[in-house]
Amino acid sequence: MGATRRVVLGALPAVAAAAGARAASQPFERWLSELRAEARAQGISAATIQGALSGIAPIQRVIELDRRQPEVTLSWAQYRDRVVAEPRIGNGRKAFAENRALLAAVEQRFGVAARTVTAIWGVETNYGATMGGFPVVQALATLAYDGRRSAYFRGELLNALRILDQGHIRKERMLGSWAGAMGQPQFMPGSFLAYAVDFDGDGRRDIWDSRADALGSIGNYLRRAGAWRPGGPWGFEVTLPPRFPIGEADGRTMRPLSSWASAGVRPADGGRMPAGDMPAAIAAPDGAAGQAFVLFPNAQAVRRYNNSTYYVLAVGLLSDRVGG
Secondary structure, three states: OOHHHOOOOOOOOHHHHHHHHOHHHOOHHHHHHHHHHHHHHOOOOHHHHHHHHOOOOOOHHHHHHHHOOOOOOOOHHHHHHHHOOOOHHHHHHHHHHHOHHHHHHHHHHHOOOHHHHHHHHHHHHOOOOOOOOEEHHHHHHHHHHHOOOHHHHHHHHHHHHHHHHOOOOOHHHOEEOOOOOEOOOOEOHHHHHHHOOOOOOOOOOOOOOOHHHHHHHHHHHHHHOOOOOOOOOOEEEEEOOOOOOHHHOEOOOOEEHHHHHHOOOEEOOOOOOOOOOOEEEEEOOOOOOOOEEEEOHHHHHHHHHOOOHHHHHHHHHHHHHHOO
16 A cells, blocks of 8 residues: 555665665666665664675566556545455454454554554555565665665665664565565554554564554554544544535545534534534545545544545544444
């Protein structure tokens, strides 16, 4: 789900940007030698650099995937029917039930709803079943060398080396998507360094094989990066009045809920609009003829995980179904 969206720690040094600009114009081994020197200058141990970068080469399949990403445009209804569907719903209910105690502990510590953590886990990796099989260091080295977004991926490659240097995971187990998103939450390395937590207390932040660390890290991300409001709702489906200015239904423009109620927005189930002035946005991604939703601040927190209205709505709807 948009693997390169995650936060990167800090600003890249000027040498990285300059190296990125000329990356693919020089042999890979020479480029790799410069990267080794930069990693060593940043305090990464010689042993980690040697172990992680020896014997690697660009992965042609990664380059193909980066350059030939399918340009498929889905409507919200099509996306919803792919993502918020079986078997993801049934598997989510099972995962929610089997991990109830762990999810309750995550919710207690971070204040993030257990059902939302479960839904993100489900959308990202089908509850840990599909984490990706690309070696992260080699994939990031490929993208950093290739040149299209080399500065970004060079920074993430250095972050991946830091993770290895800190002993959180072995190189052989550091697998992920072709773009370097890792583990059950699909964190980029920079987001791992910023938000991953050692929830099981074993001294390592292992988002691959420790379910506790993976789910705790999702909770920590939403709490810190997304400013989650404990106990708050994500939103619900609504109906829009005739001639509603559909340009205002962008999923981002926050107004008091009472303002939308005064404009004629009503719950789709026929009930009354909740009272109060909680900030809310209206999302109608398929236009006036499609579904519409009220989105509260917690939905905007999910947007920080993936800046897509489709994603936000899918997580919200799936959370209602798996945790009901």
